[in-house]
Amino acid sequence: DQQVKQNSPSLSVQEGRISILNCDYTNSMFDYFLWYKKYPAEGPTFLISISSIKDKNEDGRFTVFLNKSAKHLSLHIVPSQPGDSAVYFCAASAIASGANNLFFGTGTRLTVIP
Amino acid sequence: GAGVSQSPRYKVAKRGQDVALRCDPISGHVSLFWYQQALGQGPEFLTYFQNEAQLDKSGLPSDRFFAERPEGSVSTLKIQRTQQEDSAVYLCASSLRPSEAFFGQGTRLTVV
Numbered sequence: 001d002q003q004v005k006q007n008s009p010s011l012s013v014q015e016g017r018i019s020i021l022n023c024d025y026t027n028s029m030f031d032y033f034l035w036y037k038k039y040p041a042e043g044p045t046f047l048i049s050i051s052s053i054k055d056k057n058e059d060g061r062f063t064v065f066l067n068k069s070a071k072h073l074s075l076h077i078v079p080s081q082p083g084d085s086a087v088y089f090c091a092a093s094a095i096a097s098g099a100n101n102l103f104f105g106t107g108t109r110l111t112v113i114p
Numbered sequence: 115g116a117g118v119s120q121s122p123r124y125k126v127a128k129r130g131q132d133v134a135l136r137c138d139p140i141s142g143h144v145s146l147f148w149y150q151q152a153l154g155q156g157p158e159f160l161t162y163f164q165n166e167a168q169l170d171k172s173g174l175p176s177d178r179f180f181a182e183r184p185e186g187s188v189s190t191l192k193i194q195r196t197q198q199e200d201s202a203v204y205l206c207a208s209s210l211r212p213s214e215a216f217f218g219q220g221t222r223l224t225v226v
Contacts, residue, residue, distance in 0.1 A: 004156075006156075034214065036217075041219070042219055042220075043118070043120075043205055043207075043217035043218050043219045043220050044157065044205070044217045045217070046214055046215070046216065049214065089156050089157070091156075100145060100147075100162050100164075100169070100170065101147060101159040101162055101170065101173070102147075102157075102159065102215060103159070104149075104156030104157045104158070105156050106154070106155055106156045107155075107156055
């Protein structure tokens with residue numbers, strides 16, 4: 001049972017435009033959400049996170065939005081750059097419940113076209 | 115090094131062979147995780163250590179999988195009598211806080 005879902009396996013965006021990657025979750029106990037970026041033959045690299053007490057967190061070109069009522073979060077990248085081309089994983093954790101592990105989605109492959 | 119280091123990077127094992135995968139976490143990181151990533155999937159949790167204590171092994175798929183971290187630093191994931199379905203990338207991660215895990219490059223295991 002996939003508790004974190006990324007329903008778009010791939011996304012192509014023109015350089016300079018906005019990339020929007022979406023993620024849905026089913027477990028209402030999740031209270032911390034992260035986005036990881038993964039290049040081929042490398043491990044996932046932490047990108048940005050958000051706590052459930054917030055609805056937005058911004059770091060440079062990257063912004064994560066959280067809609068708790070819809071159990072939905074999204075990652076916005078603006079402006080998109082060719083170096084952003086990678087697989088992006090959404091992950092969630094139930095920290096307040098004492099859980100330590102992350103639940104990952106299946107990833108979205110972003111291609112930024114020059 | 116500054117990051118999580120895993121070895122070997124690639125391992126080919128014959129079905130039935132035992133394998134051992136090593137993880138060197140970031141110095142000082144108390145928490146250590148092992149994840150399994152099958153082709154086209156996201157990482158899936160296997161087991162969690164806090165220092166040398168294995169606090170959660172609920173994700174280990176069978177009793178052929180065994181993990182240890184005897185001195186609270188380096189960890190080894192051992193798979194006995196490997197099967198083809200064990201073929202995957204095995205990722206190790208370490209963290210100071212539960213909220214942010216830093217991953218190694220992974221070990222790609224191929225069972226033939």
